[in-house]
Amino acid sequence: MDADSLLLSLELASGSGQGLSPDRRASLLTSLMLVKRDYRYDRVLFWGRILGLVADYYIAQGLSEDQLAQRKTLYSLNCTEWSLLPPATEEMVAQSSVVKGRFMGDPSYEYEHTELQKVNEGDKVFEEEIVVQIKEETRLVSVIDQIDKAVAIIPRGALFKTPFGPTHVNRTFEGLSLSEAKKLSSYFHFREPVELKNKTLLEKADLDPSLDFMDSLEHDIPKDEETGAQRVKPKDTVSVKVLELHSSGMNWIVK
Amino acid sequence: MEDSTSPKQEKENQEKLGEARRSWEGKTAASPQYSEPESSEPLEAKQGPETGRQSRSSRPWSPQSRARTPLGGPAGPETSSPAPLSRREPSSTPSPPAPARQDLAAPPQSHRTTSVIPEAGTPYPDPLEQSSDKRESVPLHTSQSERNTFQQSQQPKPHPCGPRDVSYNNAKQKELRFDVFQEADSNSDCDLQLPAPGGSEGAPSMLETAIQNAKAYLLKTSSKSGFNLYDHLSNMLTKILNERPENAVDIFENISQDVKMAHFSKKFDALHNENEMLPTYEIAEKQKALFLQGHLEGVDQELEDEIAENALPNVMESAFYFEQAGVGLGTDETYRIFLALKQLTDTHPIQRCRFWGKILGLEMNYIVAEVEFREGEDEEEVEEEDVAEERDNGESEADEDEEDELPKSFYKAPQAIPKEESRTGANKYVYFVCNEPGRPWVKLPPVIPAQIVIARKIKKFFTGRLDAPVISYPPFPGNESNYLRAQIARISAGTHVSPLGFYQFGEEEGEEEEEVEGGQNSFEENPDFEGIQVIDLVESLSNWVHHVQHILSQGRCNWFNSIQKNEEEEEEGEEEDEEKEEPDYIEQEVGPPLLTPISEDLEIQNIPPWTTRLSSNLIPQYAIAVLQSNLWPGAYAFSNGKKFENFYIGWGHKYSPDNYTPPVPPPVYQEYPSGPEITEMDDPSVEEEQAFRAAQEAVLLAAENEESEEDEDEEDDYD
Numbered sequence: 001m002d003a004d005s006l007l008l009s010l011e012l013a014s015g016s017g018q019g020l021s022p023d024r025r026a027s028l029l030t031s032l033m034l035v036k037r038d039y040r041y042d043r044v045l046f047w048g049r050i051l052g053l054v055a056d057y058y059i060a061q062g063l064s065e066d067q068l069a070q071r072k073t074l075y076s077l078n079c080t081e082w083s084l085l086p087p088a089t090e091e092m093v094a095q096s097s098v099v100k101g102r103f104m105g106d107p108s109y110e111y112e113h114t115e116l117q118k119v120n121e122g123d124k125v126f127e128e129e130i131v132v133q134i135k136e137e138t139r140l141v142s143v144i145d146q147i148d149k150a151v152a153i154i155p156r157g158a159l160f161k162t163p164f165g166p167t168h169v170n171r172t173f174e175g176l177s178l179s180e181a182k183k184l185s186s187y188f189h190f191r192e193p194v195e196l197k198n199k200t201l202l203e204k205a206d207l208d209p210s211l212d213f214m215d216s217l218e219h220d221i222p223k224d225e226e227t228g229a230q231r232v233k234p235k236d237t238v239s240v241k242v243l244e245l246h247s248s249g250m251n252w253i254v255k
Numbered sequence: 256m257e258d259s260t261s262p263k264q265e266k267e268n269q270e271k272l273g274e275a276r277r278s279w280e281g282k283t284a285a286s287p288q289y290s291e292p293e294s295s296e297p298l299e300a301k302q303g304p305e306t307g308r309q310s311r312s313s314r315p316w317s318p319q320s321r322a323r324t325p326l327g328g329p330a331g332p333e334t335s336s337p338a339p340l341s342r343r344e345p346s347s348t349p350s351p352p353a354p355a356r357q358d359l360a361a362p363p364q365s366h367r368t369t370s371v372i373p374e375a376g377t378p379y380p381d382p383l384e385q386s387s388d389k390r391e392s393v394p395l396h397t398s399q400s401e402r403n404t405f406q407q408s409q410q411p412k413p414h415p416c417g418p419r420d421v422s423y424n425n426a427k428q429k430e431l432r433f434d435v436f437q438e439a440d441s442n443s444d445c446d447l448q449l450p451a452p453g454g455s456e457g458a459p460s461m462l463e464t465a466i467q468n469a470k471a472y473l474l475k476t477s478s479k480s481g482f483n484l485y486d487h488l489s490n491m492l493t494k495i496l497n498e499r500p501e502n503a504v505d506i507f508e509n510i511s512q513d514v515k516m517a518h519f520s521k522k523f524d525a526l527h528n529e530n531e532m533l534p535t536y537e538i539a540e541k542q543k544a545l546f547l548q549g550h551l552e553g554v555d556q557e558l559e560d561e562i563a564e565n566a567l568p569n570v571m572e573s574a575f576y577f578e579q580a581g582v583g584l585g586t587d588e589t590y591r592i593f594l595a596l597k598q599l600t601d602t603h604p605i606q607r608c609r610f611w612g613k614i615l616g617l618e619m620n621y622i623v624a625e626v627e628f629r630e631g632e633d634e635e636e637v638e639e640e641d642v643a644e645e646r647d648n649g650e651s652e653a654d655e656d657e658e659d660e661l662p663k664s665f666y667k668a669p670q671a672i673p674k675e676e677s678r679t680g681a682n683k684y685v686y687f688v689c690n691e692p693g694r695p696w697v698k699l700p701p702v703i704p705a706q707i708v709i710a711r712k713i714k715k716f717f718t719g720r721l722d723a724p725v726i727s728y729p730p731f732p733g734n735e736s737n738y739l740r741a742q743i744a745r746i747s748a749g750t751h752v753s754p755l756g757f758y759q760f761g762e763e764e765g766e767e768e769e770e771v772e773g774g775q776n777s778f779e780e781n782p783d784f785e786g787i788q789v790i791d792l793v794e795s796l797s798n799w800v801h802h803v804q805h806i807l808s809q810g811r812c813n814w815f816n817s818i819q820k821n822e823e824e825e826e827e828g829e830e831e832d833e834e835k836e837e838p839d840y841i842e843q844e845v846g847p848p849l850l851t852p853i854s855e856d857l858e859i860q861n862i863p864p865w866t867t868r869l870s871s872n873l874i875p876q877y878a879i880a881v882l883q884s885n886l887w888p889g890a891y892a893f894s895n896g897k898k899f900e901n902f903y904i905g906w907g908h909k910y911s912p913d914n915y916t917p918p919v920p921p922p923v924y925q926e927y928p929s930g931p932e933i934t935e936m937d938d939p940s941v942e943e944e945q946a947f948r949a950a951q952e953a954v955l956l957a958a959e960n961e962e963s964e965e966d967e968d969e970e971d972d973y974d
Contacts, residue, residue: 021580023871170506172513210508
């Protein structure tokens with residue numbers, strides 16, 4: 001959620017029950033402003049909250065002019081002091097994929113994972129148990145990265161690409177109509193496209209290069225009606241047409 | 256020439272600008288200045304033709320008449336006048352005059368655009384056709400012509416059309432621009448220039464024809480899309496001028512796209528527009544009913560009644576506390592739920608009601624209310640057919656109609672465990688659900704132990720429709736309403752807690768040696784409860800207790816010994832089984848008794864089952880204690896020392912660190928006794944048959960031989 005429209009977005013997202021207490025909200029507003037100033041971001045988004053056993057992590061992301069560029073992620077335990085997280089690498093993701101269970105809530109906490117590694121000693125090959133220590137920070141980074149890659153979405157038309165390269169927010173984007181908003185095809189994954197190149201030429205001919213430069217949600221597996229990867233659910237509120245897309249924890253509100 | 260006329264022209268310009276400004280709203284064709292904008296525009300984008308076009312459009316109106324007049328003449332000096340101004344101050348302080356000029360320039364722009372278009376500026380058919388950038392057509396050339404003259408005056412001919420994007424900061428850039436446009440419109444320039452200084456008589460007619468030609472070209476309909484450029488441009492410009500976006504030139508292409516798209520959506524429909532029944536309208540209707548008070552006949556009486564027996568909980572108060580903890584639905588939604596609960600209590604005879612929580616579903620959500628009916632006012636419960644039982648009966652009974660008696664299977668389904676009576680155990684409360692506040696409340700059926708047992712093994716998302724089937728393995732006996740009820744029962748049993756001492760057991764009724772089903776399942780509020788310090792509540796889990804009975808693995812709260820004969824259901828205990836039907840002895844299951852502190856709860860993989868927090872670290876004196884369940888994510892409880900409340904909001908699933916895997920089907924059951932009569936055997940092969948026959952014949956032969964011998968003997972005897 002944009003730091004500017006934080007309160008409104010929080011109110012709309014409250015349908016799933018997760019909200020912020022007043023002191024958190026207030027401190028978020030102030031601290032996000034300061035973050036924007038200090039790090040000189042173009043936009044600061046409040047990404048969300050990861051629940052831990054002892055404490056919760058509040059995550060924010062900063063964007064530069066180019067919307068599709070790598071976002072900088074910051075975390076905070078108390079919504080007032082933010083620390084920058086290192087960008088995610090493949091190695092980190094692979095390493096933290098073995099850790100299961102809840103987050104502790106302490107960024108310096110280390111998970112221990114015993115691995116069997118084959119060690120060659122001369123002619124003998126035997127397995128040794130090695131205890132690998134994985135820091136919670138690493139896990140945090142990779143989890144955020146995975147969630148973003150999997151379920152960060154944006155409506156079609158909200159961003160457009162100029163021939164010069166950078167992606168901009170489309171200021172003439174007025175939103176989606178109700179019927180459009182219910183369709184999965186009007187949303188894209190908010191990340192570098194992975195599947196676009198695999199499309200046939202015929203399909204590509206229909207696309208508009210300035211708008212359709214990201215993967216559409218339509219082709220996400222599972223495509224089954226019942227267990228769709230993304231669910232579009234109209235929330236019946238009177239004043240505003242709101243849709244929520246749930247993806248086990250990540251909600252997207254489209255007005 | 257320039258110098259002399261420039262101050263005059265300048266004044267003239269300024270005046271006209273002022274005029275233009277005043278009258279720009281009406282878009283009347285006053286005589287706005289064709290002034291500095293040339294230089295001011297370029298401050299912004301300089302992206303080439305497109306932006307040039309834009310700047311052109313935003314250029315102030317230049318009187319058509321003037322355009323038409325011999326360009327060499329008045330237009331020249333006029334155009335030249337602002338330019339020198341700008342020229343003179345390129346590097347010094349462009350800013351102060353520039354913004355001023357820009358401002359002034361802005362109003363007149365509108366004039367220019369609207370009036371330019373209808374009147375199709377300068378007539379130069381040839382240059383138009385040859386111009387590479389077709390969009391710029393009319394305005395381009397008008398200003399171009401002006402620029403040309405300007406340039407003319409400035410520099411020796413022939414000079415190309417003026418710089419559309421003059422950066423008066425950088426003269427060199429200007430020259431570059433000149434070059435660009437020189438290439439682009441060299442022809443036009445020549446043409447422009449030729450007639451310009453020429454006679455004034457030839458120009459108008461040529462201009463006119465050129466204008467008409469240009470306009471005709473613009474009006475040409477595209478074969479592909481049916482639009483024509485003229486209309487499209489005018490629509491676009493209208494839109495831009497109406498909306499006045501910032502940095503319009505940057506988003507110009509998008510605007511163009513949008514205008515094209517908009518053309519498709521608006522179709523002239525001869526039919527009357529039916530008022531759309533949007534789903535949002537429907538829900539608004541329903542919710543409006545909530546807000547109506549409903550006619551009251553005895554207003555005063557009713558009010559008193561309402562205030563007196565308040566079955567309705569103070570949902571808003573609990574919501575406030577939960578909000579401190581960061582949990583809850585928004586204020587609006589909570590209020591609507593509040594009203595919906597009020598409606599529930601008004602329509603049903605309810606003693607106590609509580610907002611249990613919200614369960615999210617794929618298509619729709621459920622709002623759950625926990626309700627206790629008044630004594631004796633229980634609604635009749637429909638006997639539910641125990642699906643499991645039916646199936647068992649079918650299986651265990653052999654089909655005896657056939658001639659050959661089929662072997663009887665000695666599979667005996669385990670006897671279905673009967674559900675608990677209402678008001679006891681898992682069925683202590685009745686639950687009502689609705690999808691949205693405003694929709695009617697639906698009562699959920701009581702839960703059956705079999706459902707709980709199976710619910711523990713499956714993990715399905717709720718769809719939001721109560722009659723949806725639950726397709727799973729092991730097969731769930733019931734549909735979504737049963738599954739929902741089972742999950743609600745499990746969640747309540749697992750996560751409803753209260754501060755120690757808030758509830759106490761009722762007066763002791765005799766001995767409690769036997770762990771009878773009566774057990775200790777009745778509790779009441781402790782009137783002497785004095786509250787516990789919030790700090791204590793946070794620090795130690797033993798200050799919280801469960802006040803809902805634990806559900807045994809059997810699926811009930813109170814142990815049911817299925818081995819017993821029906822008459823002895825009441826009596827429980829450690830009775831040994833002496834029946835011969837079931838030689839097994841089923842151990843009685845024991846669960847933790849009621850009101851056990853939650854510190855006794857089991858951990859999951861070293862994760863404590865509960866997390867306690869203070870709602871706010873900054874202001875601890877008014878903070879409340881918040882409990883979060885790690886076993887059932889989404890279950891919360893708060894207490895401020897005296898008050899407490901439980902709440903659930905989530906998907907309705909238990910936490911498991913690993914992914915869900917359905918249980919493996921059991922091994923094939925040895926259903927029938929095996930014996931030769933039903934054991935399969937291969938048919939004898941031909942050799943075997945022959946051998947068998949041979950053997951038989953041999954036996955027969957032997958027998959015959961004996962007989963024949965006997966006969967022979969007999970015959971011999973006769974002899």
